[in-house]
Amino acid sequence: MSEHDDAGRGDESADGRESRGQRTRLALQNAALRLLEGDKSFSSLSLREVAREAGVVPTAFYRHFADMKELGLTLVDETMHTLRDALQAARAQSRENTLGDAVASLARQVQTQHLHFCFIARELYGGRSAMRQAIRHEIDLFVRELALDLSRHKETENWSAEDLQMMASMLINILIATAEQMLEAPTRRPQAENAVIETAEKQLRLIALAAPHWKSAGR
Amino acid sequence: MSEHDDAGRGDESADGRESRGQRTRLALQNAALRLLEGDKSFSSLSLREVAREAGVVPTAFYRHFADMKELGLTLVDETMHTLRDALQAARAQSRENTLGDAVASLARQVQTQHLHFCFIARELYGGRSAMRQAIRHEIDLFVRELALDLSRHKETENWSAEDLQMMASMLINILIATAEQMLEAPTRRPQAENAVIETAEKQLRLIALAAPHWKSAGR
DNA sequence: TGTACATCAGTGAACGCGCGTTCACTGATGTAC
DNA sequence: TGTACATCAGTGAACGCGCGTTCACTGATGTAC
Numbered sequence: 001m002s003e004h005d006d007a008g009r010g011d012e013s014a015d016g017r018e019s020r021g022q023r024t025r026l027a028l029q030n031a032a033l034r035l036l037e038g039d040k041s042f043s044s045l046s047l048r049e050v051a052r053e054a055g056v057v058p059t060a061f062y063r064h065f066a067d068m069k070e071l072g073l074t075l076v077d078e079t080m081h082t083l084r085d086a087l088q089a090a091r092a093q094s095r096e097n098t099l100g101d102a103v104a105s106l107a108r109q110v111q112t113q114h115l116h117f118c119f120i121a122r123e124l125y126g127g128r129s130a131m132r133q134a135i136r137h138e139i140d141l142f143v144r145e146l147a148l149d150l151s152r153h154k155e156t157e158n159w160s161a162e163d164l165q166m167m168a169s170m171l172i173n174i175l176i177a178t179a180e181q182m183l184e185a186p187t188r189r190p191q192a193e194n195a196v197i198e199t200a201e202k203q204l205r206l207i208a209l210a211a212p213h214w215k216s217a218g219r
Numbered sequence: 220m221s222e223h224d225d226a227g228r229g230d231e232s233a234d235g236r237e238s239r240g241q242r243t244r245l246a247l248q249n250a251a252l253r254l255l256e257g258d259k260s261f262s263s264l265s266l267r268e269v270a271r272e273a274g275v276v277p278t279a280f281y282r283h284f285a286d287m288k289e290l291g292l293t294l295v296d297e298t299m300h301t302l303r304d305a306l307q308a309a310r311a312q313s314r315e316n317t318l319g320d321a322v323a324s325l326a327r328q329v330q331t332q333h334l335h336f337c338f339i340a341r342e343l344y345g346g347r348s349a350m351r352q353a354i355r356h357e358i359d360l361f362v363r364e365l366a367l368d369l370s371r372h373k374e375t376e377n378w379s380a381e382d383l384q385m386m387a388s389m390l391i392n393i394l395i396a397t398a399e400q401m402l403e404a405p406t407r408r409p410q411a412e413n414a415v416i417e418t419a420e421k422q423l424r425l426i427a428l429a430a431p432h433w434k435s436a437g438r
Numbered sequence: 439t440g441t442a443c444a445t446c447a448g449t450g451a452a453c454g455c456g457c458g459t460t461c462a463c464t465g466a467t468g469t470a471c
Numbered sequence: 472t473g474t475a476c477a478t479c480a481g482t483g484a485a486c487g488c489g490c491g492t493t494c495a496c497t498g499a500t501g502t503a504c
Binding site: 058059 | 490
């Protein structure tokens with residue numbers, strides 16, 4: 001044990017290639033995501049099913065995760081990190097350009113990160129409590145970030161913190177609902193997809209219209 | 220066989236009390252809803268589990284449903300019928316009174332129809348494809364009904380059919396998201412519930428604010 | 439560079455369990471006379 | 472009202488299956504000298 005702390009090695013990933021262990025771990029994660037692409041939800045996925053899809057024997061699973069629940073929470077973590085980057089890109093778009101560009105950017109993300117969005121959308125509502133709460137928490141972070149963004153816009157600069165939060169959560173709701181609808185009609189035709197995108201754009205535009213009139217009406 | 224069509228009897232429920240068969244059938248349905256109240260989703264529910272909760276032997280299940288899928292679709296049908304009535308009541312409220320009353324009415328419905336809302340919210344996103352599509356279809360009907368309602372309001376009377384649809388689906392989205400959030404924090408405290416309701420109210424009010432300005436801006 | 443050894447990722451047999459579904463059955467409910 | 476019979480909801484034993492998890496193992500990867 002005492003001979004282990006002589007050098008600053010420690011981190012195995014610095015060694016160039018990813019180790020054999022890491023490869024199987026990733027294979028398990030990707031196998032689970034692949035299996036979730038279709039009809040199934042994570043809670044109806046079996047350990048043996050995932051191992052089979054990953055091309056390893058069931059017992060190998062335990063070298064990497066204590067149980068399916070741990071795999072699930074790992075997937076939430078990694079996936080939400082990916083989505084956070086995606087939404088950050090979309091937010092950057094909307095700051096510099098039009099709302100339409102922001103929606104188009106989101107649509108592109110949904111297409112390229114298809115597996116990740118499938119997983120999150122299913123588990124946000126359908127999953128077990130632990131996973132649902134983990135996702136909710138990440139979404140709350142999104143909402144807070146977006147609220148901060150909004151506070152720097154001229155139309156909403158002197159809104160109360162509460163109202164900014166309300167506005168942000170409504171916008172995120174629209175994004176979630178839109179992503180869901182895009183996932184629902186994948187194989188049919190791109191025409192349906194465009195209709196969904198167009199509707200989302202209109203909804204965002206309508207809300208943008210209301211912003212300058214808020215507080216002046218109301219109570 | 221020929222002696223069966225002599226009288227106009229036929230319908231067994233006209234006999235006063237519900238028959239023994241109907242009682243067990245309802246027991247199975249309610250058992251499933253009860254089991255879904257917690258963490259689980261319908262697809263992770265087993266036939267034996269439902270029979271056990273209903274107090275019958277597993278094989279008795281087959282007297283009433285071909286399999287779990289049939290039970291699921293039956294539950295969707297019945298539950299959506301219940302919810303349709305609930306939303307119709309909420310719509311009537313909003314026509315005659317304020318938006319706040321409409322939201323309060325929805326909140327009351329969520330509390331009294333708690334089990335039904337739990338079931339639908341879970342299965343809308345987390346369920347198997349057949350069930351998800353059945354629910355989506357019913358929600359589409361809600362949206363269409365609401366769009367028709369909107370077309371009779373003065374602020375939106377000369378909007379295009381497309382725009383009415385867009386508006387209606389946004390309103391329904393808010394209702395769904397609000398119901399979901401109310402289900403999420405049930406045991407904690409009523410304070411959280413009130414915050415959710417207040418937010419929903421504000422969101423609806425904000426959209427109402429935008430309505431008169433639509434089309435005058437836009438492209 | 440080459441050999442000896444330690445570590446650890448992946449193997450395969452085995453277990454007990456709850457599952458969906460079948461079958462022949464029992465006994466209660468409803469009907470005909 | 473009373474008896475004989477048909478219908479049909481619910482029973483209980485049995486089946487084969489995939490599951491999660493255990494265990495002792497093998498053999499590849501990495502380390503020390």
